[in-house]
Amino acid sequence: MRDGGVSVGVGAAGHLAVSGATKRFGAALVLDDLSIAVAKGEFVSLLGPSGCGKTTLLRCVAGLLRPDAGRILVGGADITTLPAHRRNVGVVFQNYALFPHLTVAENIGFGLRAQGVAKREAAPRIAEALRLVRMEAHADKAITALSGGQQQRVAVARALVVRPSLLLLDEPFSALDRKLRETMQVELKQLLREVGITAIFVTHDQEEALVVSDRIAVMNAGRIEQLADPAALYGRPSSLYVLDFVGQSTRLSGRVVETASNEIAIDTALGRIWAPGSFLRGSPVIVAVRPEAVTLGSAQDGAANHITARVAEISFLGSRTQLHLDLVEPDRGVVELPRLPDGIAPGASVPLSFRVADAMVFPAP
Amino acid sequence: MSATALTAPPRRPDGLTLLVLPALAFLGVVFLLPLLLLLWSSIRGPGGFSLNGYARVLGDAYYLQVMLQSLQLGLITTGGALLLGYPAAFALARARGYAQVVLFALIFLPLTVSIIVKSFGWGIVLRRDGILNWAMENLGLIERPVRMIFTEGALYAGMINVFLPFMVLPIFSVVRMMDTRLPDAAATLGASPWFRFTRVTLPLSLPGVVAGVSITFSLAVSAYVTPSLLMGDRFMTMSMVMAKAFLNLRDWQLGAAMATVLLAVAITVVVGAAWLQKRLATPRGS
Ligand SMILES: Nc1ncnc2c1ncn2[C@@H]1O[C@H](COP(=O)(O)OP(=O)(O)OP(=O)(O)O)[C@@H](O)[C@H]1O
Numbered sequence: 001m002r003d004g005g006v007s008v009g010v011g012a013a014g015h016l017a018v019s020g021a022t023k024r025f026g027a028a029l030v031l032d033d034l035s036i037a038v039a040k041g042e043f044v045s046l047l048g049p050s051g052c053g054k055t056t057l058l059r060c061v062a063g064l065l066r067p068d069a070g071r072i073l074v075g076g077a078d079i080t081t082l083p084a085h086r087r088n089v090g091v092v093f094q095n096y097a098l099f100p101h102l103t104v105a106e107n108i109g110f111g112l113r114a115q116g117v118a119k120r121e122a123a124p125r126i127a128e129a130l131r132l133v134r135m136e137a138h139a140d141k142a143i144t145a146l147s148g149g150q151q152q153r154v155a156v157a158r159a160l161v162v163r164p165s166l167l168l169l170d171e172p173f174s175a176l177d178r179k180l181r182e183t184m185q186v187e188l189k190q191l192l193r194e195v196g197i198t199a200i201f202v203t204h205d206q207e208e209a210l211v212v213s214d215r216i217a218v219m220n221a222g223r224i225e226q227l228a229d230p231a232a233l234y235g236r237p238s239s240l241y242v243l244d245f246v247g248q249s250t251r252l253s254g255r256v257v258e259t260a261s262n263e264i265a266i267d268t269a270l271g272r273i274w275a276p277g278s279f280l281r282g283s284p285v286i287v288a289v290r291p292e293a294v295t296l297g298s299a300q301d302g303a304a305n306h307i308t309a310r311v312a313e314i315s316f317l318g319s320r321t322q323l324h325l326d327l328v329e330p331d332r333g334v335v336e337l338p339r340l341p342d343g344i345a346p347g348a349s350v351p352l353s354f355r356v357a358d359a360m361v362f363p364a365p
Numbered sequence: 366m367s368a369t370a371l372t373a374p375p376r377r378p379d380g381l382t383l384l385v386l387p388a389l390a391f392l393g394v395v396f397l398l399p400l401l402l403l404l405w406s407s408i409r410g411p412g413g414f415s416l417n418g419y420a421r422v423l424g425d426a427y428y429l430q431v432m433l434q435s436l437q438l439g440l441i442t443t444g445g446a447l448l449l450g451y452p453a454a455f456a457l458a459r460a461r462g463y464a465q466v467v468l469f470a471l472i473f474l475p476l477t478v479s480i481i482v483k484s485f486g487w488g489i490v491l492r493r494d495g496i497l498n499w500a501m502e503n504l505g506l507i508e509r510p511v512r513m514i515f516t517e518g519a520l521y522a523g524m525i526n527v528f529l530p531f532m533v534l535p536i537f538s539v540v541r542m543m544d545t546r547l548p549d550a551a552a553t554l555g556a557s558p559w560f561r562f563t564r565v566t567l568p569l570s571l572p573g574v575v576a577g578v579s580i581t582f583s584l585a586v587s588a589y590v591t592p593s594l595l596m597g598d599r600f601m602t603m604s605m606v607m608a609k610a611f612l613n614l615r616d617w618q619l620g621a622a623m624a625t626v627l628l629a630v631a632i633t634v635v636v637g638a639a640w641l642q643k644r645l646a647t648p649r650g651s
């Protein structure tokens with residue numbers, strides 16, 4: 001039913017396969033039997049709140065940290081016990097970790113020198129890397145003389161020039177302002193496609209994850225909650241956690257009162273709602289619907305769910321307008337309209353409708 | 366650049382200048398004044414101006430020998446302290462919790478123990494019937510007690526003990542601020558541990574090393590108390606000659622000339638270190 005669910009095709013086609021990775025720091029369980037598989041050439045985002053273990057997972061894959069249990073395979077080879085300098089896994093660190101005592105070109109050439117690549121061969125590769133990130137004009141500059149965006153580019157070039165089998169990026173844009181961030185996101189995506197490298201990209205910004213990645217892995221407390229492409233993750237979240245972490249939604253708690261083939265009816269504070277799914281009659285559930293799936297009025301074709309709700313607040317967002325519904329915690333509601341019709345103000349009751357297929361049901365926590 | 370120079374207001378003493386004034390005044394009275402008097406003494410013979418003091422210090426084989434000995438003492442002490450202190454500074458910087466407290470105490474507690482107490486302790490350890498001889502004899506390492514006290518080996522050990530903290534502290538303060546992800550980044554680029562150390566860790570720790578070396582060398586080359594207590598007249602340093610000239614021989618010109626030479630050595634080291642520091646602090650590239 002949910003093809004966007006946790007996919008742990010370990011040992012299968014994955015270029016990178018982490019299976020059962022576990023890591024404790026003292027009493028804290030930071031990676032909890034975590035598994036993930038990433039296909040060759042794929043660009044996967046690791047999305048999760050601060051402290052959920054994203055950096056720890058990257059450090060384990062890079063060889064900077066040894067997991068207490070579990071295996072890590074790249075291209076089918078078990079690298080779990082290989083030291084970092086033998087793994088050929090590139091890393092772009094949070095805040096870049098560029099070498100302050102070296103110039104831009106020396107930073108980029110560092111890996112080639114470390115691997116004993118002859119100067120004759122290294123020079124054109126450094127030049128190529130500089131061109132790739134459009135930093136040719138800054139080759140001999142000191143790192144401290146660069147802007148945040150330029151440092152970020154150098155960090156990417158430094159990691160790519162040694163042709164790693166896998167590139168890990170730990171919040172590469174977190175130090176940049178919003179505008180630059182958006183430019184760099186697109187730029188990085190194009191660059192990585194051009195190079196054709198498999199990449200894992202850490203972020204705690206869901207919009208960033210939606211923009212840049214082929215697939216997104218939502219992490220929660222040391223585990224992967226769901227690994228899916230952006231549309232599936234948004235449209236068919238596998239858990240309440242993912243539902244709340246990615247995007248907004250109207251959430252109503254209720255109880256299953258009727259069951260039909262593949263459909264159930266749920267009684268909520270806003271009335272009866274039909275949704276796809278199979279739950280036992282009487283189960284406490286939460287039914288959710290994304291803001292843009294809801295339309296104003298009751299006349300929508302095929303929209304079998306009709307409710308009436310009071311508007312608590314209206315937020316104008318430019319290209320669209322959000323209505324926040326007046327509901328009692330833990331219920332909450334948000335509806336997004338392309339345009340606000342006349343006569344709707346806070347306090348007004350509005351008729352709303354949405355399709356059965358757009359309703360999502362989760363067992364109540 | 367030139368635009369700001371044009372619009373910049375005329376220079377006035379700012380807050381920083383005022384803050385440093387008391388210290389400068391203090392140094393002027395307790396340091397600069399005696400220094401000028403010293404320089405003056407070094408060129409004043411019984412019959413007026415004379416360079417006789419310098420002629421004796423720089424021309425006499427005995428005094429040259431003393432100077433060489435002092436330099437040797439300074440170099441060996443500094444080298445030994447660097448060899449022991451460099452890894453210790455890293456251990457200290459990377460240690461956490463209790464381990465750090467204990468390491469700190471081990472390295473810095475000796476500073477708080479008076480040199481007199483320390484040399485008394487060394488005596489107990491190094492004497493012919495001391496602990497070290499006793500232990501080595503019982504372990505069968507030696508057949509009869511070895512003379513250790515009043516040997517150069519004991520002197521160097523004592524000097525390194527006394528001056529080690531002055532080497533560790535500056536290196537520690539630099540290493541503590543070092544981003545540990547830099548060697549990590551080097552590792553992910555394929556750098557072996559040795560390459561990481563020589564190309565990343567070592568260059569970044571150099572400012573601390575330069576500071577530690579210059580402090581330790583300046584202190585060791587002018588050491589007086591430790592060599593006197595551990596060697597007496599058997600090992601004369603420049604400071605000991607100075608003390609003798611001033612206190613026993615009442616030969617002020619000789620003492621002042623020796624002091625000036627020692628000062629020149631120290632200033633060379635300090636200025637050289639400052640220059641190196643500045644070069645190290647300036648990032649490569651434009
Ligand atoms: N070396 C360490 N020693 C002890 N605890 C650690 C260590 N490294 C990480 N932790 C702890 O592990 C947890 C996860 O850390 P991690 O850095 O992986 O989080 P993160 O998901 O990258 O968070 P952020 O988004 O803030 O970067 C945190 O609670 C952190 O305090």
Ligand SMILES: [Mg+2]
Nearest residue numbers: 054055094170
């Ligand atoms: Mg992190």
